[in-house]
Amino acid sequence: MNNTTIILLAAVAILLSVLFLYAVFRFSRRFLKSCRSGSMDELEGHEFEYYCADLLRDHGFLEVEVTRGSGDYGIDILAEKDGVTYAIQCKCYNAPVGVSSVQEAYAGRDYYDRMVGAVMTNQYFTEPAVRMAKKLGILLWDRGYLEEMLEE
Numbered sequence: 103m104n105n106t107t108i109i110l111l112a113a114v115a116i117l118l119s120v121l122f123l124y125a126v127f128r129f130s131r132r133f134l135k136s137c138r139s140g141s142m143d144e145l146e147g148h149e150f151e152y153y154c155a156d157l158l159r160d161h162g163f164l165e166v167e168v169t170r171g172s173g174d175y176g177i178d179i180l181a182e183k184d185g186v187t188y189a190i191q192c193k194c195y196n197a198p199v200g201v202s203s204v205q206e207a208y209a210g211r212d213y214y215d216r217m218v219g220a221v222m223t224n225q226y227f228t229e230p231a232v233r234m235a236k237k238l239g240i241l242l243w244d245r246g247y248l249e250e251m252l253e254e
Contacts, residue, residue: 142194142224142248143194143196143224145194146194147192147194148168149194150192150193150194150224151168151178151179151192152168154178154179154190154192154222154248155167155168155179155181157248157251157252158179158181158183158190160251161183161251161254162183162184163181163182163183163188164181164182164183165180165181165182166179166180166181167179167180167181175206175209175210175213175214176191176205176206176207176209176210176213177189177190177191177206177207177210177211177213177214178190178191178192179192179222180214180216186217186218187215187216187217187218188216188217188218188219188220189207189210189211189213189214189216189218189219189220190207190219190220190221190222191203191206191207191210191219191220191221191222192221192222192223193221193222193223193224193225194223194224195223195224195225196225197225198225198226198227198228198231199221199223199225199226199227199228199231199244200227200228200230200231201228201230201231201234203221203223203231204221204227204231204234204235204238204240204242205234207219207220207221207240208238208240211240218241219238219239219240219241220240220241220242220243221235221240221241221242221243222243222248223243223244223245223248224245224248225244225245226244226245226246227242227244
């Protein structure tokens with residue numbers, strides 16, 4: 103074999119290795135996403151809070167802190183991103199999330215002196231909750247939003 107043939111075979115081997123690794127990476131991301139999004143419905147309340155905290159960390163949030171279970175004034179996670187501070191209420195439900203969660207996020211945002219209040223859920227929000235959140239300036243991160251975060 104001459105040098106040109108050896109170099110060509112090495113280049114093909116490297117290219118095939120890179121394509122294989124890329125395929126494995128893409129499959130594993132899709133597999134993890136499907137496992138993570140499906141499993142969020144199975145979590146208990148506090149487990150869901152840690153799940154959401156990990157998701158926020160994965161998306162550039164800093165100083166992500168899950169508050170203690172009781173006496174948290176309606177806020178489950180405190181976090182910061184790009185100089186903006188957040189107070190986040192987490193709800194792992196099997197039905198749409200209503201107005202009371204928006205009220206808790208609103209009150210908790212002020213209690214913790216945070217710039218932004220948000221509600222994260224594995225479900226969607228009722229129309230009254232959406233109207234109230236818009237009026238009070240509370241962000242609503244529903245199932246679709248969480249699934250988008252998982253895809254990134």
